[in-house]
Amino acid sequence: MNQFIIGLFLLLFLALPPVANLLESIMIMHMHMQMPLLVVSGFLIAKYFLRRFPNFFEKWNQNGIPGIMLFMIIMVYWMIPRTMDDALTLQSVQIFKFISLPFLAGIPLRDSWKKINSIAKNAIIISFTIIFFAMGWLYIKWPDPLCNNYLLIEQITLGWGFMTMAFCMMIYLAYNAFVDPSKYE
């Protein structure tokens, strides 16, 4: 229950106009801080829903695959440059952002992550690593602004943000591949 309140509080805090405005004013903060934090808020809120509606999740997300697919679709949707622009110009898309990321990405992620096996987990991290490298490349190299609301320098910054995140994920994957926890644990 505690986690639910923290998650809800985080969601409300992020939705406060000054907080939302500040984070959305910097492109990389919009995409790499506000959006992940919205997912985190959903991840925390999930505890309540999982306890309250166990049958629903058992019926529709038995092996975790549908949930993780939904999570991936929502994440990829929010990586399209156009969607970020729309979130800033259209109130309805902004509302959709605040609903989709916590409730359609955060909650399914929490339910699915414990249900899927380690191969699937690694596959997801690998695919995000590839997507992040590709997005980074795109944002750094594209000569024109992809979002109307941000300057080119912000786009390049976001590109490097994607690259560094991808590097971190690669380090994690390498750590997973080379370090055998059974030797230590």
Next chain:
Amino acid sequence: METAKTTFKEKANKALGISPEDALISKSYLIVSFTALLLGGLLGLLQGLNRAGLLELPSWFNYYQVLTAHGILLILVFTAFFTIGYFYAVLSHCLGGLLPKVRKMAWIGFGMKIFGFVLAVIPIIMNEATVMFTFYPPMAASPIFYFGLVFIVLGVWMLAFGAFLQVANWRKNNKGQHVPILAYFATGVFVLLFFGSIPVTIEVLMIIPWALGWVETINVMLARTLFWAFGHTLVNIWYLVAVSAWYVVVPKIIGGRRFSDTLTRVVIMLLVVMNIPGGFHHQIVDPGIAESVKYLHVFMSLAIGFPSLMTAYAMFSVFEKTARKKGGTGIFSWFKKLPWGDVRFLAPMIAMIAFIPGGAGGIVQSMNQLNQVVHNTMWVVGHFHITLGTSAVLTFFGICYWLVPYISGRVLTPKMNKLGVIQTIFWTVGMIFMSGSMHWVGLLGSPRRTSYTTYSDNATALSWDPYLMFLAIGGTLLMIGVIIQVYAVFNMMFFAPKGETEFPIAKAEDDAVKTPYWTERWGMIIVVMLLLVAMGYVIPIVEFIVNAPPGSPPFKTW
């Protein structure tokens, strides 16, 4: 066979203390450390007297040269050698003796560091590297100074890898167990030393071709940013060393138990993870960074305050619990039950108390508007002397009174304890005078890193003089403190009566909750740390590189 050997080694360690080979490593590090304290302290006194207008320094050894040497000796040599000597003793004690391989690495690291320092000090003495201890452009020192820095960093890396090998080996032999708490602190410190020194290495590698004249200009803002990513991490390395003694050693000395093991490990993790991006607050008034980015960075800096507040709570909880067990009563009078006459407690306790104003001053400096009031004034110097010079250093001094006898196979005599108490009093009073007046005169506008000047007898500048006089008095008291401390360390190392000294490690509470195993997953902790570093630095670094100004040629301002 292997197990029997280990058990024998462990038994031997318990009976005889540290093995002579491991003790020699720690002793060597401490000797260098305290020699640097003596020299650095002396230079500090010269600086203080000059600043108060009491002493005119000769032209061949000017104020800025003294300042550079004082900073390098105390910030890089004294603290780093102490930290390494202390934590290598910890690793040896807690993990059943150093591996022969690790011991070799410790010596190679020692050699590299000494070689690096000699290289760095020569140009300082020759007045070729008077770049202050924050070595960033556009002031350029002799290239030899930077070569020295490269070797220092390589030495640090060698020692960090030695520590990681030692811990990994212990974990392999003790599957499923938690790394002993002090070794856990050591891991955190060496992780920070390694990752924190990467940005400064990049900075120095940028500077070398520029100082050699191979490239004409350098990106000043980028270099500053890389410097502070290391600079602030170093600050928290000192803090983490001090905190290790507060959490683990002090409770044992006062006859109590440790506060929650989980909380201790979480505090270490938080300090490791949040540290490197925290360095950005040193650039809060630097140009070229959007206000909104600076504003977001304030959160990152202040986040470091949370583990500190947890520590404050934990420590006072331990004090009260222990004192009440000993019959202490009342809201505050249980304080009397604490062993104030024991230097091993008194010094770290005063260090902790000093961290209250020190931490508050730090919060002031990490805020945009407040920083503008005190930026580049003596306030910053005062803050630095109350945090590093008191909270960290006084704890280091407190550690000496059991660590040095422990590694030397000697004991702390009541006489030496008394001397230690006197030293602590000198240090405290000296610091109140010096740091207090620095803070105040800084608020009045007196700049830092400036030789004594009255600015053509300007009334405002003259009004600083009384405070600067207090600064000189404080500096003199501190010098007496340095002399006593160095005497005490060498006395305990070579002349104190032989005997056994315990390595004081407090136990956890009997009813303590089991520590969760995820705290041991350093791989994950490091990945999270790198993610935060990336989040903190991508914006300014991309900005500085993509929108780079023409760059600066090397300047020699002295």
